[in-house]
Amino acid sequence: MSQAKVVPTLRRLASLAQQRCPAPAMAAAPLELGSYLEENLNQVVYSHNREIDRFIKSGNLTYAQDLFDRMSERDVVSYNLVISGHSHNGCPTQAMELYAEMVSGGVRESASTFSSVLSICSDAEFWREGVQVHCRVISLGFGGNLFVASSLVGLHMSMRLQDVALKLFEEMPVRNVAACNLLLRWFSENRDTEQLFGVHRRMELEGVALNGLTYCYMIRGCCNDVLFDEGKQLHSRVIKSGWTDSNIFVANALVDFYSSCGSLIEAKKSFEAVPEMDVISWNSIVSAFADHGSLLDSVALFRRMQFWGMRPSIRSFVAFLNFCTRNGDAQFGKQTHCYILKMGLDTSSSIHVQSALIDMYGKCNDVESSVSVYRTLPAPTLECCNSLMTSLMHCVITSDVIEMFCLMIDEGIGIDEVTLSTVLKALSLSAPPSFPSFTSVHCCAVKSGYATETAVSCSLIEGYSRCGQVELSRKVFDDTASPNVFCFTSIISGYARNGMGRDCINTLREMDQKGVVPDEVTLLCVLSGCSHSGLVEEGQLVFESMESKYGISPGRKHYSCMVDVLGRAGLVEKAEELLLQSPPVESDCVSWSSLLQSCRLHRKEAIGRRAATVLLDLAPNNFSVHIQVSNFYSEIGESELSIRIREIAKSHQLMREIGFSSVVVNISEQL
Secondary structure, eight states: OOHHHHHHHHHHHHHHHHHHSOGGGTTTHHHHHHHHHHHHHHHHHHHHHHHHHHHHHTTOHHHHHHHHHHOSSOOHHHHHHHHHHHHHTTOHHHHHHHHHHHHHTTOOOOHHHHHHHHHHHHHHTOHHHHHHHHHHHHHTTOTTOHHHHHHHHHHHHHTTOHHHHHHHHHHOSSOOHHHHHHHHHHHHHTTOHHHHHHHHHHHHHTTOOOOHHHHHHHHHHTOSGGGHHHHHHHHHHHHHHTHHHHOHHHHHHHHHHHHHTTOHHHHHHHHHTOSSOOHHHHHHHHHHHHHTTOHHHHHHHHHHHHHTTOOOOHHHHHHHHHHHHHHTOHHHHHHHHHHHHHHTOOSTTOHHHHHHHHHHHHHTTOHHHHHHHHHTOSSOOHHHHHHHHHHHHHTTOHHHHHHHHHHHHHTTOOOOHHHHHHHHHHHHHSSSOOHHHHHHHHHHHHHHTOTTSHHHHHHHHHHHHHTTOHHHHHHHHHHOSSOOHHHHHHHHHHHHHTTOHHHHHHHHHHHHHHTOOOOHHHHHHHHHHHHHHTOHHHHHHHHHHHHHHHOOOOOHHHHHHHHHHHHHTTOHHHHHHHHHHSOOOTTOOHHHHHHHHHHHHHTOHHHHHHHHHHHHHHOTTOHHHHHHHHHHHHHTTOHHHHHHHHHHHHHTTOOOOOOOOOOOOOHHHHO
């Protein structure tokens, strides 16, 4: 009997019962009949709930929703089922609409309702709705429920409100393994090892039983060289507790741990120790060898994987494509692409593969193929658009990068820190850099909440400094909460670019005070700033302290920069002596060219002759070198030798590269 016929039938039964009852029993009949009606209605709702549950478990969400819509009476279980069903089928918006309907209809939530809805808010980033649900949890008195409290911790962690999440965690009456795992997951993903091990110690002190998921998050948090010993200790504990034999996810996590630390031998041992290797195990070890450049071993394992009937997954192909990207191996990349087509992994469901293909072709300087893969997408995604932007940027096609950014804004695809960082770099390399464009993109970064991301901050600092707006570069740097070595390097590079060597030195001291260790690029920028500002003594101190203070051996570029510092100051003899001590590198004509220029400037004929001879030996096919040497001999009065060198350049048909220059005039200021 359909739901539409149930209620009228029950009403007819009620009227017949009233007619047949004798007069003395008339007072009691309505109460008994009311109980009978309520009992039958509850039975109907219960029956329909079971049908909805069956439909959802079999994947027929449409049938489940249709039955739900036809129900005249619904209870909290009915709503919980369809809300959970929509959530698991990737329809968070519909799930939240059903929850709103439930609340407006006066159906009181249960603990399961709040757990499901809070999880939806966490996964779909419905932050505002999540806060409203939290208020409702408090008003209805569900704050003490263990499962609801765990969901609230997860919500605020996903909102990056770590302090609030930890406070809720502390207020829980009992901390179970589920709530602890939520914190472990967050801290492992964000590489907060101090908090990670802090939660782990607390679990042991409070007697919370660790499960396989706990060990997975702990092992994942150790996936770097610094925590290699801690990871090995966890491995020992996992073996003692028997999780490697009973939980394949823990065993696979160990493979990923050793591979991320570069210990391929241990990774392979952990892989071979897996009791029943699944496709995840095989893909982990295949990608591990590919990520570390052992392509032959990776391909051999890939073949073994298929021999044992394991279907390769996206992870293996992405690892192969990333190898091609790093090494510029377009040939193997094309072979991998062909295999991907045969496997049917080029469809819209494999966004990671498509993105990796776009990136691979672009980094191999095959932009046409990169664009071709992008055009086969049924709908552009943020990840694929970012890959195309970085590919275009790699090939220095800056105009298309900027056009791509505008397209993403217009089409509503969305942006993230990669998008903003890439377009800012493109604007920096544009001729000339457009200051209004920088400010516009900066506004987009602020509105989207990505302005404080390290990559975006560094790109903004570099862009503003290229526009000559060093004050704005410094403001962006000062607004960065915890500037790292990349942020410091960007601002020092900006100072050096604008001839502010003293500020480079002061910023380096600021790094020392804050405990941020500079790298090779940072010190090179400092030396460059000293060179352009004539700070000889300061440059020498930085150069001499590289190895003793920072443990960095000066490289070819550091020697070249220091030669320029000394040469500009007229200390040509010291510059030549230092250059002869530099690491021998083939075709290193930049330093000798700088030395020769200093000799021309300060009239050092003897050293200039030696520099000219070395330059011609290092770059016999470089037209610019021949012209520079020719000009030097012309200036010291050896015209015949100068003409002979020019004739040699012409006989070899050496061509000068065309140079471009531009000047930006601010008309408003002139007026």
